[in-house]
Amino acid sequence: MKRKCSACDNKENLTIYPNKLCQRCFSKKKEDELLIKGIKLPISSKHLIDNYLVREKPIRLIALENNLKPHKISSILDYYLIPKRNFADINKKSINENIFQDLNTESAYLLGYIFTDGHLALNKKKNQFFLHIYSKYKYQLENVKEIFKSNSKIQYRRQTNYGGIVQGEIYWIYIENQKIIKSLLGLGMTTNKNTSIKFPEIPEHLKNHFLRGCWAGSGCVSLYKNTILSQITIGSIDFIEEIERYLNLNGLKKRNIYSNKNSKKDSYVIRYATKDSEKLYKLLYGNKTQHTTCKRHEKKYVEKFGPIK
Numbered sequence: 001m002k003r004k005c006s007a008c009d010n011k012e013n014l015t016i017y018p019n020k021l022c023q024r025c026f027s028k029k030k031e032d033e034l035l036i037k038g039i040k041l042p043i044s045s046k047h048l049i050d051n052y053l054v055r056e057k058p059i060r061l062i063a064l065e066n067n068l069k070p071h072k073i074s075s076i077l078d079y080y081l082i083p084k085r086n087f088a089d090i091n092k093k094s095i096n097e098n099i100f101q102d103l104n105t106e107s108a109y110l111l112g113y114i115f116t117d118g119h120l121a122l123n124k125k126k127n128q129f130f131l132h133i134y135s136k137y138k139y140q141l142e143n144v145k146e147i148f149k150s151n152s153k154i155q156y157r158r159q160t161n162y163g164g165i166v167q168g169e170i171y172w173i174y175i176e177n178q179k180i181i182k183s184l185l186g187l188g189m190t191t192n193k194n195t196s197i198k199f200p201e202i203p204e205h206l207k208n209h210f211l212r213g214c215w216a217g218s219g220c221v222s223l224y225k226n227t228i229l230s231q232i233t234i235g236s237i238d239f240i241e242e243i244e245r246y247l248n249l250n251g252l253k254k255r256n257i258y259s260n261k262n263s264k265k266d267s268y269v270i271r272y273a274t275k276d277s278e279k280l281y282k283l284l285y286g287n288k289t290q291h292t293t294c295k296r297h298e299k300k301y302v303e304k305f306g307p308i309k
């Protein structure tokens with residue numbers, strides 16, 4: 001049974017207090033009580049509920065927008081009896097923080113995706129690492145969210161043009177759960193992954209899922225007329241050598257690793273033509289699951305080779 005506010009017909013999903021007032025009416029009552037005593041706080045309860053509870057803005061942002069110190073905002077929240085969020089709790093609730101403790105199909109795929117397309121950076125103020133995962137494709141991040149069992153928001157930036165420098169539109173999610181970060185560091189994720197990242201030690205039967213994630217992150221599949229080309233570009237020579245070795249062990253032809261001259265940073269490429277692309281397709285997509293697929297790659301493989309039986 002959903003309780004209703006006795007003073008208004010507010011349909012928002014806010015707390016109803018024992019006196020049967022919703023958060024808005026309850027806080028307004030506190031505000032009026034203070035006004036009667038001649039105390040006018042610099043922010044109204046309505047403004048705080050709108051921004052802090054409904055729009056979920058952080059305290060420091062509300063402080064900035066109102067030209068006040070964060071501790072002042074915090075004490076005004078207390079005056080109005082607006083419950084404060086506990087950031088650590090929210091973070092724990094909203095994500096499966098044990099995901100990399102015991103790898104499976106989904107987490108192995110996700111690990112590959114993060115190793116190639118995730119960015120680990122240090123928050124100097126907190127002295128903690130955090131992770132950004134960027135993509136041009138929203139569905140890739142929706143898969144990431146599903147696998148993480150996370151309710152964090154997918155953020156979006158439109159294409160921008162700063163004095164002729166065009167930055168394409170991009171989606172990203174931000175992860176600061178320290179248990180996840182530590183697992184990733186333990187598996188070999190680095191801040192300087194472009195040059196120094198190593199292929200992680202993971203069970204043999206999960207390597208194809210890991211690699212499917214790597215391909216989703218920095219691989220490319222192109223189909224032109226009747227020719228399909230699969231390639232992957234990696235900044236770390238050790239990492240790409242291990243990919244090449246693994247694929248060779250699994251029946252693909254030995255390939256040369258080329259240094260990529262087109263990119264700003266050093267990177268390395270391996271390419272597979274049609275015949276080996278079919279082997280790669282069967283190896284990577286043979287036992288994929290709903291959330292561990294790169295739709296645009298799979299579509300081209302299916303177009304060329306048909307679905308895997």
Ligand SMILES: [Zn+2]
Nearest residue numbers: 005008022025
């Ligand atoms: Zn109410």
